[in-house]
Amino acid sequence: MQNERKDRFFLKLLMWFTFLSTLGVGGGIFFLLFAVVPIEQTYTDRGWSQFKIDNVMKYFVLGWVVFGFIASFLYYFLILKKNRWVASWLFVIGSVFLCISGMYYFLNTGNGIVQASQGEIVEGDRFTFGPYPEKEDLVRLHEQGYDGVITLLNPTLPIEKPLLDKEKASVEEIDLELISIPMLPWVGDNSKSIQRVKQLIQQDDKKYYVHCYLGRHRVDVIKQVINEELGDDTYALNFMQPTTLARGELFNFPDQAIMIGPFPTDEEWFTRIKRGGVKEVVSLLPDSPSNKWQSKAKQVTKEMGIDFTAMPISQNPTLEEVRTIVNYVEAAEHKVYVHAFQNNTVSMMAEALIDWDATLVGDVSPTVQCGSAEWVGRKYLIGCSPSEEERTTLRAIGVEQFIDLDGMTLGQQYEQLKRVKHERRPSYIITSRHEQEQVKQVAVGLLYGSMTGGQEWETLTLAGAAPIRHERNLLLGPMLLPEEYESFALEKGVAQIILLYSPSTTSEETLTKASVEAERRGISIRSIPLVNNYEKDLIPLIESENGLNYIMTEKELLPLVNTYIKKF
Structure with missing residues (x-):
């Protein structure tokens, strides 16, 4: 009798462990494929960084582990312990079958979910x-x-x-x-x-x-x-350099092999820096053994075979210090990534110097007679009309011209800001206090798309469909209605519209109408047919424009184009 009880105890323990392990593995695989992957894709479509996604998704994984233990203990105390043998065996057999099915499904790389990501x-x-x-x-x-x-x-x-x-x-x-x-x-x-x-x-x-x-x-x-x-580019990398990292914006320069941004996460070192062809990393962090981030940068770059150069910046950097860094990276004959921990005054001054060969200087927003002006990078200051004395002070920090937008229509403001962008002259933009935020939005859109990773695009809606954010300066959405060229494109500072169309279904009238609506408002527009290898035209066009790119296509083509762009 005692041996029988002992045998039953070990049998119950074995059944409980079998249920726990097979439910954990099998159920975990299906939870991964049919819950975690779709949820992660939703966050990706919203433009979340992988660092942010990983931090959220770990709670889903932890939740499954907790669920598995709770389910197994309920199984033990409510079924096994009460000697409900039929139910006990059914649960075990079911969990074993679930595990076998999950392993087969996951290891079969020909299934649709895996193939969609290949x-x-x-x-x-x-x-x-x-x-x-x-x-x-x-x-x-x-x-x-x-x-x-x-x-x-x-x-x-x-x-x-x-x-x-x-x-x-x-x-x-x-x-x-x-x-x-x-x-x-x-x-x-x-x-x-x-x-x-x-x-x-x-x-x-x-x-x-x-x-x-x-x-x-x-x-x-x-x-x-x-x-x-x-010694050549025999094998092309299907890769579009991002403009947003987990810790801040990433700035690319189409005419130069230079990037400026924050300290990469573990994943970004591989997917953004190494994969992006960077040969040298220039760190602006304090160069001391006690600085763990600097030590990590040295270790990671060594593992990846990337050169590392420390160019620590002083606490209150001068224009000459920043220009020294810019001169160094511009003289390099390979791709360079310049980083602080998060984007700061030095980052933005360097961005302006590389892009415009001129920059505004300073950390604190200058105050004029009616309040503080606002930075847009270190290329624009936006505020109310300064006095003559204040203009002298503003010129001393790099302002080359004063542009008065007060009293202008939205279209005229857009046109003036676009002109200043092409002139590449650091400017003070004069506007009334109640229009300052709107003017800043147009200016940010034209220069950078967004300075918050594109978070403001998440609540954006258009008549055809909700736009999909891919980067801080890249939105994918439906064909615009005539009024949306103003209420959306001008207000958000769209720098370029890229019209993707199907030669077999999109009429010539649709293409002509879109071009007319954009051009009459001064918005650049390019049309690209959806034929094989259309990324050869699309990706260089996107990467040539640091401002907000709006890719528009017919509503029924949005899922196809969205899936295609995510591959790069």
Whole structure:
């Protein structure tokens, strides 16, 4: 009798543990695929940074863990402990089935959810890049004359080890060479893996298929390594440099290989800095062993093979100090990333100097007779009319001209601000107090799109549909009604409208009408047909304009275009 009770106790313990573990794994996979992934995509569509998304999503994951333990203890105390054996076995069998189904679904990379996130296959003479290959893909590669496969999957990641084992078994049957060069998906010490790739390029001229799981992030690093070794851009990176990081705005300069921004998060070091082709990082942080951020920057750049230069700035920097930094990065013959911890006065002065070769100087907003003026970067000051004495003071901090917008219509204000932008002269914009916020909004839109990561776009609505924020200076939305060219495009300071259209469904009348409405208000507009490889026209056009880009297309095409843009 005692042995029977002991056996039952161990059986119950085994059933409880089986239920807990299989529910955790199987249910966790389906929770990830059908809850976490769609929720994360919603946040991505809203323009949230990955740093912010990760901080939110960890609570969903933690919530699932808590749910799993609660469910298992309820199972134990309400069912197992009360010897309800039929229900007990049904729950265990159900959770085991759920686990098996989840593992099968997740490891089957041909399912729709995984395929929707995969990168495109990029072919070259020696190397072809893409996502994880199934057995039929490997057979096709062998028939096409490939000598082997380079897998970047990392066996230390639990979800990737079964895929790697499956791949090893498949290549043995097909007689393909498999070269394992494990890499971590995000920041990490991948230097040994990168060195192995360099040696491989020099050792032979065999043809390889290179892949990670999705065929996006890690393969892009290898593309970059191969380009560096071959001394050209043999393998193009389908990548659009962002304008927003977790800690602030990122400023790009179309005519120069320079970026200015905040201290990157762990993920951003890989996806924004390394993947963006940066060869040198210039840090404005205090250069001391006690500064953990400076130490981290040195460590990360060393792991990624990026040069590091410390150019610490004083607490109250002068124009000469900032110009010294700008002269250094402009003289570089490679891509440079300049960072503080968060964007500050030095960042904005450097941005203005690089872009306009002139800047306003100062940290505190200057006060004129009727109140404080407001900065727009270090390119504009906006406020009420200053006295002659105050104008002298303003000229001393870099103001080159005074532009009076008081009493003008919205269209005239937009036109004047756009003219000043093209002149590239730091200016003091005069406006009445009650119009100051509106004028600032137009100015910010024309110069930067947004200075808050585009958060103000989240509540924006248009008649056709709600616009989708991609970056601080990139919105995707429906065709504008005639009145929206003023109530939206002029008010928000849209610097450029890009009309994406389908040659087979969009009428010539629609294209002409859009061009007329934009041009009569002085808004730049370009039309691009939705044909194969239209990103070759679209991405350079977006990256040539730091102000607010509005991509508009017909409502039924919005989901297609949105999915396409997210790939870059």
